[in-house]
Amino acid sequence: MLTDLSAWAVTAVVVLGALSVAAGIAVFVVDSMARATFALLASFLAVTGVLIAFDLDYLAFVTALMMTIEMAIMAVFMIMFMMNPAGLMPMTMVHNARGSALVGAGAFVALTVGIWTIDWPVGEVTRPADSTRQLGEAIMGSHMLAMLVIGVGLFATIISGTLLATARGRYDRFGADLRAARPNDPVPGGLPR
Amino acid sequence: MDHGGSDGGGMDHAAMGHGGMDHGGMGHGGSDGGGMDHAAMGHAGMSHGDSEDGGSDDGGIDHAAMDHSGMDHSGMDHSGMDHSGMDHSGMDHGGMDHGDSDDGGMDHGGSDDRGMDHAATGHVGMDHGDDSDDGAMDQVGMDHAAMGHAGMSHGDSEDGGSDDGEIDHAAMDHSGMDHGGSDDGGMDHGGSEHGGMDHAAMGHGGHGGMDHSGHGGMDVAGLPMAETATDRDGLQLDELKVSLGPVLPGWPTGLLLRGRLQGDVLTGVGLSWLDQEGASADALDAGDSRPAALDRLARFLDVAGWPLAAHEARQARAGLMSHDPDVVAQADRLAVRVARRVRRSRTLAWSARGTGVMTTEGSGPLEGDVLDRVRRWCDTAAGEQHAPEPLPELRLDTVATLLEGAEIGAARLTLASLPLSRQTALEHSEAAGV
Amino acid sequence: MSDSGAGIATSAAAWGLAPAVLLVAVVALLLAFGVAAVDRLVVSGAGSRAMWEPLRSGVRLMAEERRTTLAPDSLLWRLGCASVPVLALLSLAVVPLGGRTLLSTSADLVWFNAMESILWAAVWLVGWGPNAVHALTGGYRFLIQGLSYELPLMFSLITVGIGAQSLRATDVVAAQESLWFVLTMPVAFAVFLATAAAFAFWGPFASPAGVDVAGGVRSELSGVERLLVELGRAAFLGAAAAMATAAFLGGDAGPWLPGPVWQLVKTVGVVVLFVLIGRRLPVVRPERFVEVAWMVLIPLTLLQALVVAVLSLSGFYA
Incomplete structure (x- = not known):
């Protein structure tokens, strides 16, 4: 599998992979919420490079x-809601340091050993000329059901999360009989209603 | 105040969380005792006597309903006191009434001392002198220097290890305190959250030269951390103590807004004029001439983010003041055009509609929302309205209620739509003999 | 990066990597200057001398001493400031210049969108870094505005992809040989222009840098950092104009004149359109825009995508 890739690509994968792990570790080392968040982003961007x-x-x-x-x-929510209000205050992302370090290291070792020891099947599939098209055909074809279920599930989660978080319902906005012409909002929106 | 080499320019004590201290008339009602401004308190001469407060635990003190009027601190002797080990966590100063003391300008309203930690406060060496450059600090009116603590005597009590858990200060009488004389006005520590303070190890001996920098862990680089509070929608959100003004683009010069900011939503708003004690004096600029209207219009358009129209309004205003009749005629046409464009702008109407609504009876030409008021100026600016109604009395606390729960942007629009003027406020208060 | 798409040479492959990168950088600078110059001309109303003002202030900013604030998060602040122009350059890398792009991938339009989304992080950091109220408020506003415009922007780019049957920028230009996309996708075009102004927080969408928050994310910037952010903003707006030209206005297609000239003319036209419309409007407050974006723009762009998809299935674009 790896042999399909050019030397440049292999180098890039190794360097970016190391970078993403390092940035991931930095999340738990830095002492500000903003830095932790953007260290995590750096890790994701390194994964982007690998892809x-x-x-x-x-x-x-x-x-x-x-x-x-x-x-x-997430940065906004963490900074607005959580322990490190103005962000420059020393803080840590680590809770139960020993336990989480053990679990993290254990999972890392298990996965790494697995990846390198499993005898992965080598298919006869050639790499597609256009991976984007192939992905699109898979999502809109053979895997459409799964994608739709996931999509609707995520959407439902977002809506129910918002519903649970907000204290105001439609009765607060439109009155007990829901007859108010305009919703009674603390800040009016942009639509003339 | 010596902020230890910090660059005072950026110091925004607004964020410090002494949130709108107002000792003027000291309405401590509802305050939590937080965020007092000790600037230049002149404790230099204090003598804390020989008392030994080591290890006392004041958890749960309830200062509610204290009445400090009539207190006489003169002659106290604090020398040699050692407050080490005090734990003031859980103090609730709510409802204190400091009676007649004259601390002009401090406002303890809403501050919160939960869990203070003064460990390592090291008040030694505090320099509250004039060399600090506190940018946005509010120098109005506080007066702690020469507080007359010199000579206080706390007696020879021996409080070592005492547990003051249920101290009741209810009967204290502070009136007669002499905070007067000095003019350290209003260092606005507004917002310094003393959350988590621990007075352990405070060395009160020698208050001459306190150093507030480094309230061990509760602030960073002299700026205290924000705290959380319930927001407009009932969520626990971070809140930042801020003060806006006295100088901002499109802002009534000399106006100070102190309040708390959650995200970009303002709460607990208090307004006052710089250098002016009668903070709520009638403060409307009564000028209703065309240039005045164009001036206001330009300021409002700046805030509303319409620089092109603001530029034209200023051009028209400059032209109207000219002696050349041609220039005046041209400016007249420009003024009419700008006024018409602003009046008819759908985007502005859409953006500003429903903001800063004044429903108070008798608000006359100020009635309605931001847009209604601006459109009235447009009429004046275009020279259409010849008999303007007299402006009503408008107190700053009325304006402050308009800003409660508004976004910064909405608050700025509202303020820009009201012809507030410090000059007028001063004249009014002089007329009233304040 | 997959250059494997049949026979498509990137500008890097055609002219060498260094000249191609240099070209993109020069074009970015010229676009940024163009945007700033046209803006000055319209705002000041003065003669052509006003258009050189951005250059003068740029030089002045380079020499200016940096101010700083109390307890800033310098690392993140500088990172944010530097990212703004870099992201503008990177988004220009997938815009066809002289018929070729610096990078050519099977998902160019998504790349453009991704660079714009990383700008969220950059602008937020510019607002966060100085540890100041107004800058932070500007950062909040940018994110609120981003949540409003992001989905309409995605849908308008996807609509272009549907019409071209490809997400590759050069394919998109090639697909418009017979008919410019703006004719069948007017809504997507208008939404793209509006969102471009929004991600450059410019014109009616300038509230993250609004006067009412004393300059917002820009309020604490000085010297080179201010220059970088202003440059990046203008370059982003210019890159968006170039992208609008490629995605909706047929790219470098046009009679009589050579391709690059047509592309330049169209791009400058879009910039002038930006400035003329943008400067005539007051700033739109984010809390008003968010409702319109979600209740009006998203359904509209979805409808637009549906229309184009039906047209595409019926062989209209073939």
């Missing part, structure tokens, strides 16, 4: 896109 080296362009760019947006939003 690019594997010629998985679409997956790589989508990873960068989704993860950056996710991290940016």
Whole structure:
């Protein structure tokens, strides 16, 4: 499998892989919420680089896109909600340091040993000319059911999460009989209603 | 104050969380005692006597309903006190009434001393002198220097290891404290959250020269950390004590806004004028001429993010002041055009509609939302309205209620839509003999 | 990076890596200057001398001493400032210049989108770094605005991909030989322009750098850092104009004149459009825009994608 790749690609995978692990470790070393968040983002961007080296362009760019947006939003939420308010206060991402270190190291070793010892099947499949097209055909074809279930599931989770988090319901907005012409919001939105 | 080499320019004590201290008339009602401003308290002469407070535990003190009026601290002797080991965690100063003391400008409202940790406070060497460059600090009115603590005597009590858990200060009488004389006005420590303070090991001996930098762990580089509080929607969110002003683009010069910021939502807003004690004096700029209206319009358009229209409004204003009739005629046309464009802008209407609504009876030409007010100026600026109604009385605390729970942007629009002026406020307060 | 797409040579492959990178950098600088110059001309209303003002202020910023704030997060702050122009360059790497792109992947449009999304992190850091209220508020506003425009932007780019049956930028240009996409995708085009102004936080979408927050994310910037951020912003807007040209206006296609000239003319036209419309409008407050984006723009762009998908299936673009 690896032999399919050029020397450049192999080097890139090794360097970026090491970088992503290092950035992942940095998450638990740095002492500010913002730095931890953006160390995690750096780790994801290194993974993006690995995917690019594997010629998985679409997956790589989508990873960068989704993860950056996710991290940016997460940074705001963590900073607004959690223990490290203004961010420059020394803090740590580690809880139960010993236990989590053991579990983390154990999982890392198990996975690494597994990856290098398992006799992976070597298919006769040739690499596609256009991995993006192949991915699209898989998602919209043979794996459509799975993708739709996951998509709808995620969407439902987002909506129910928002519903649980907000204290205001439609009765607060439109009155007990839901007849108010305009919702009673603390900040009016942009639509004329 | 010696901020230990820090660059005062960036110091924003606004964030410090002494949130809007107001000792003027000291309404400590509801305050939690937090965030007092000890700037230049002049404890130099204090003598804490020989008392030994080591190891006392003041957890759970309830200062509610204290009445400090009439206290006489003169003659106290604090020399030699050792407060080491005190734990003030859990103090609740809520509801203190400091009566008649004159601490002009401090506002303890809403601050919160939960779990203070003064460990290593090291008040030794504090220099609250004038060399600090505290950018946004509010020098208004506080007056602790020469607090007259010199000569206080706390007697020879021996409190070592005592447990003051249930101390009741209810009957204390502080009035008659003399905080006067000095003019350290309003160092706005607004917002310094003394959360987690621990007075252990404070060496109160020798307050001459306190050093507040380094409240062990509770602040970073002299800036205290934000704390959490319930937000507009009932979520526990980080809140930052801020003060806006006295100088910002499109901002009534000299106006100070102190409040708390959650994300970009303002709460606990208090407004005051710089250098002015009667903070709530009537403060409307009554000028209703065309240039004045164009001035206001330009300021508002700056804040609303419409620099092109603001530029034209200023051009028109400059032209109207000219002696050349041609220039005046041209400026007149420009003023009419700008006013019409602003009046008719759908984007502005969409963006500003429903912000800063004043429903108070008799608010006359100020009634309605930001857009209504701006459109009235547009009429004046275009020279259409010849008999403007007299402006009503508008107190700063009325304005402050408008800003409660508004985003910074909405608050700025609201303020920019009100013809507030420090000059007028000063004249009014002088007329009233304040 | 897969260059394996049949017979497509990148500019790096055609002219060598260094000249190709240099070309992108020079074009980015020229676009940034172009945006700033047109903006100055319109705002000041003065003569052509005003258009050189951005150069003068650029030089002044380079010489200016840096201010700093109390207890800033310098590492993240500088990282954010440096990222803004770098991301603008990277997004320009997939825009066809002279018929070739610096990078050519099977997902160019997604690359462009990804660079814009990394800008979220960069701008947030620019607001976070100085540890100041107004800058932080600007950072918050950028993210709020981002949540509003991101999905409409994605859908408008996807619509282009559907029409071209490819996400590769050169394929998109080639697919418009007979008909510019703007004719069948007017909604996607308008949304793309609006979101471009939003991710460069410019014009009516400038609230992250608004006067009401004393300059927002820009409020604490000085010297070279201010220059980098301003340059990056302008370059992003220019790159978006170039991308709009390639994705909706047929790229370098046009009669009589050589391709690059047509591309330049169209790009400058889009920039002028940006400035003329953008400067005539006051800033739109994020809390107003968010509802319109989610309740109006997302359904509209989805509908646009549906129309294009149906057209595409019926062989309209073939």
